[in-house]
Amino acid sequence: MIDVERARALTPGVRHVTHFNSAGAALPSRGVLDTVIGHLQLEAEIGGYEAAARAADRLQAVYGSAARLLNCSPDEIALVDSATRAWDLAFYAIPFQPGDRILTSSVEYASNFIAYLQTAERRGVRVDVVPDDGLGQISVDALRDMLDDRVRLVSLTHVPTNGGLVNPAAEVGKAAKEAGALFLLDACQSVGQLPMDVTELGCDLLSTTGRKYLRAPRGTGLLYVRPGVLDSLDPPFLDLHGARWAAPGRYELQPGARRFENWEYGVAARLGLGAAIDEGLGWGLPDIRDRVYALAALLRERLAEIPGCRVHDQGAERCGIVTFTLDGVPADAIKARLSALSINVNVSRPPSTLLDMTARGLGDLVRASVHYYNTPEEVARICAALEAD
Incomplete structure (x- = not known):
C-alpha cells in the first residue's frame, strides 16, 4: 500500500499545484x-x-x-x-x-x-x-x-x-x-x-x-x-x-x-x-497501479454526478487517464479556469487519435490524469471547481 503522506512529502510540486497531468509530465520527486x-x-x-x-x-x-x-x-x-x-x-x-x-x-x-x-x-x-x-x-x-x-x-x-x-x-x-x-x-x-x-x-x-x-x-x-x-x-x-x-x-x-x-x-x-x-x-508497481486506478475510478464517479459533465472513457480495464467534457464549455476554457485555481489538466484534440475520436464523434476533451501522490481531497477540489459556474 502506498504511504501517500510520505509520497507527497517527497514531491515538492504538490505544495504549489493540484496536478492532474501525469499523462503529460508527472511531478518529479525530491x-x-x-x-x-x-x-x-x-x-x-x-x-x-x-x-x-x-x-x-x-x-x-x-x-x-x-x-x-x-x-x-x-x-x-x-x-x-x-x-x-x-x-x-x-x-x-x-x-x-x-x-x-x-x-x-x-x-x-x-x-x-x-x-x-x-x-x-x-x-x-x-x-x-x-x-x-x-x-x-x-x-x-x-x-x-x-x-x-x-x-x-x-x-x-x-x-x-x-x-x-x-x-x-x-x-x-x-x-x-x-x-x-x-x-x-x-x-x-x-x-x-x-x-x-x-x-x-x-x-x-x-x-x-x-x-x-x-x-x-x-x-x-x-x-x-x-x-x-x-x-x-x-x-x-x-x-x-x-x-x-x-x-x-x-x-x-x-x-x-x-x-x-x-x-x-x-x-x-x-x-x-x-x-x-x-x-x-x-513503491511497487502493483501498489501504484491499484492506487492510480482507484483514484481514477473515484474521479469518474464524481464527474458523472456533475450536471452536463460527460465522461468519455472506455475499455474493460480503465487506467489513470480520465477524459470528459462539460456541456457548452470548450475544453480550453475548462483548462484555463482550472489553471487559474492551480489545478493542472490537459486537452486532447481529435488529431491525436483521429480514428477513434472521429468514430465516436468527439471534439476536444479535457484530460485529467491521476498519480499515486494525488488524493481524494484533490478529486473533490477539481469537481467543485467544475461545478462552480
Missing part, C-alpha cells in the same frame, strides 16, 4: 530533482566529460534498473531521449517489403499512424486497422482473423493518450507470436502506471518515456528489443556509439540493444531516469 541538479552542478564545477566519467557506474546502473522494471536483461535496453525516438528507432529498423501488412488499432497515436502512412508510401506496405470489441479496445478475435503470412508487424498503443482504456497487450502478443509477426508495443502511458513484464506481454519491441508515469525528467526514454529479433532489424541511424568503425570499408554493430543508441545524451537527465525508476520499483 530525489530525482537532487540527482539531476547535483550532476549539473558537478558538470559546472569540473566539466561535462569529467562529471560523466565520475558517474560512470551510476550511468551503467540505469540499464539494470530499466531491466528490472521490464523483467528483461540490461543488454536488451537502449536508453534514448524520448518515447518518440525509441518508437521511431524500432519501427524504421524493420525491413518492410512491398506487400507487407501492418496491423494496428483504432486508438493509435497520431505520430505512430503518420509513420505507418509514410512507410506505406515509401515501401508499398498496407496498413489495416483491427476493429474494436464492444468495449472500445482492440478485438483479439478480429486480430486473429486478420493475421496472415503477409503481416510483418502488429503495432499497438498499450494505453491511448485519451479514453482511459488499457488494451489487452498480452493477448495481442500471443496472437502475433503464433502468426510469426513482429509485435511493437507503445507503452508510453503504461510504464510506471502498472506492472510491465515483456515476457508476459510477448512484445518484440517496446518503447516508453520517462516524463510521464515514471516521474523522470523530460528528454528521457527507453527501447526494449528482444534478442531473437535483433539481427533482423536495421537501425536507421548509426554513429560511433551504435557501431564500431572496424576497417576503412567496414563497421560492426554494437551487441545488444545499444546499437540503437547514439553517443551524445543528457547525462543528468539519464541519472534522473535511473533514480525515478528505482523509486517506482521501491
Whole structure:
C-alpha cells in the first residue's frame, strides 16, 4: 500500500499545484530533482566529460534498473531521449517489403499512424486497422482473423493518450507470436502506471518515456528489443556509439540493444531516469497501479454526478487517464479556469487519435490524469471547481 503522506512529502510540486497531468509530465520527486541538479552542478564545477566519467557506474546502473522494471536483461535496453525516438528507432529498423501488412488499432497515436502512412508510401506496405470489441479496445478475435503470412508487424498503443482504456497487450502478443509477426508495443502511458513484464506481454519491441508515469525528467526514454529479433532489424541511424568503425570499408554493430543508441545524451537527465525508476520499483508497481486506478475510478464517479459533465472513457480495464467534457464549455476554457485555481489538466484534440475520436464523434476533451501522490481531497477540489459556474 502506498504511504501517500510520505509520497507527497517527497514531491515538492504538490505544495504549489493540484496536478492532474501525469499523462503529460508527472511531478518529479525530491530525489530525482537532487540527482539531476547535483550532476549539473558537478558538470559546472569540473566539466561535462569529467562529471560523466565520475558517474560512470551510476550511468551503467540505469540499464539494470530499466531491466528490472521490464523483467528483461540490461543488454536488451537502449536508453534514448524520448518515447518518440525509441518508437521511431524500432519501427524504421524493420525491413518492410512491398506487400507487407501492418496491423494496428483504432486508438493509435497520431505520430505512430503518420509513420505507418509514410512507410506505406515509401515501401508499398498496407496498413489495416483491427476493429474494436464492444468495449472500445482492440478485438483479439478480429486480430486473429486478420493475421496472415503477409503481416510483418502488429503495432499497438498499450494505453491511448485519451479514453482511459488499457488494451489487452498480452493477448495481442500471443496472437502475433503464433502468426510469426513482429509485435511493437507503445507503452508510453503504461510504464510506471502498472506492472510491465515483456515476457508476459510477448512484445518484440517496446518503447516508453520517462516524463510521464515514471516521474523522470523530460528528454528521457527507453527501447526494449528482444534478442531473437535483433539481427533482423536495421537501425536507421548509426554513429560511433551504435557501431564500431572496424576497417576503412567496414563497421560492426554494437551487441545488444545499444546499437540503437547514439553517443551524445543528457547525462543528468539519464541519472534522473535511473533514480525515478528505482523509486517506482521501491513503491511497487502493483501498489501504484491499484492506487492510480482507484483514484481514477473515484474521479469518474464524481464527474458523472456533475450536471452536463460527460465522461468519455472506455475499455474493460480503465487506467489513470480520465477524459470528459462539460456541456457548452470548450475544453480550453475548462483548462484555463482550472489553471487559474492551480489545478493542472490537459486537452486532447481529435488529431491525436483521429480514428477513434472521429468514430465516436468527439471534439476536444479535457484530460485529467491521476498519480499515486494525488488524493481524494484533490478529486473533490477539481469537481467543485467544475461545478462552480
